[in-house]
Amino acid sequence: MNYRSEIKYIKPHQITIYAHEIDKSTFDNLELVDDKIVLLSTHLEGSYCSEVIDTLAFSKIIGSWSAITSKHATVELQIRVMVDGKWSKYLSYQPWGFGNKNSSLDSTDDIAKISIDEILILDHKLAQKFQYKIIMKRLNHLTPSPKLSLVSFALRIPKYSYKPNIDDLPKFMDYKVPMLSQQTVQKIGSSLCSPTSIAMLLLYKGHDLYKDDDQPHKYIAKHVKDYEANIYGNWVFNTVGISSYGEHAYVSMMYSIEELMRHLVEIGPVVASVSGDMGLYQTKGHLMIIRGYRINDDNEMFIIANDPNINERFNNGLFVYYEYPIDTFINVWKGIVYVIES
Secondary structure (H helix, E strand, O other): OOHHHHOEEEEOOEEEEEHHHOOHHHOEOEEEEOOEEEEOOOOOEEEEEOOOEEEEEEOEEEEEEEEEOEOOEEEEEEEEEEEOOEEOOOEEOOOEOOOOOOOOOOEEOOOEEEEOOEEEEOOOOOEEEEEEEEEEEEOOOOOOOOEEEEEEEEEEOOOOOOOOOOOOOOOEEEOOOOOOOHHHOOOOHHHOHHHHHHHHHHHHOOOOHHHOOOOHHHHHHHHHOEOOOOEOOOHHHHHHHHHOOOOOEEEEEOOOHHHHHHHHHHOOOEEEEEEEEOOOOEEEEEEEEEEEEEEOOOOOEEEEEEOOOOOHHHOOOOOOEEEEEHHHHHHHEEEEEEEEOO
């Protein structure tokens, strides 16, 4: 099998590789079962090293993955980048298991550094290639193997644009995503925009989170927290958290409102990273559900959101649901989203 031909380059800036597309002949103590990569029944540890992947020149890469894991069964993603013909060391997102106190670990060399959830190219240079490793472990033979569904890589490409055609899209699209307010969680609620947003997505996908806690976003928060950085908004930990429920999820970098609109129509709601003047409030960093959009008869566009920071304290009857004018949204959106596919 030609490994390169099996990778689906859906977009130059988002490379998503599903488990069944990875070259099984290079597995080390791994196998493919039901479209998921798992450990051989006789082994406690296995790995895979990809071939070199050529890309458009990028200044930043965010790796993410979807996997079923546990306290005693983990998946680790490592990435190295090539700049001017020289490789960086492998930079790790650290072993991650659902239920563990998972932690990021900042690391650097003279080519690149990993900072929480982003791998940044140093000295204002650009990388032209990358390569990745997957390392899977479990405690003992009685522990079910971790199950990996996909890996994905979002690239920040300077002087690059991506604006798909939207002439065929409807003027209105909205998904009825259940609403949760982060502010209902005592003490830590002001920090829970990200886990609150992914809890809303999981509820929308039909997962009964209330069986674990009457405040499902509080329950989710302890599982996606980055205990080293002491934050709940590590993008990668949050999408891996989503995938722990059997969903295909990853971090994506989008380059236009048109790309977002087409995604909303063709795939579904996302979680968006924003910062700045939201109109109702200011934020240095926030995450919220983008559940749709609306274009009125005057051709004015609004982004329909479940914003977990909006509640009764604004004294205007608002609760989570809000329609942001497109100019406001464009000014605050970082282009980063959490994607949930399945």
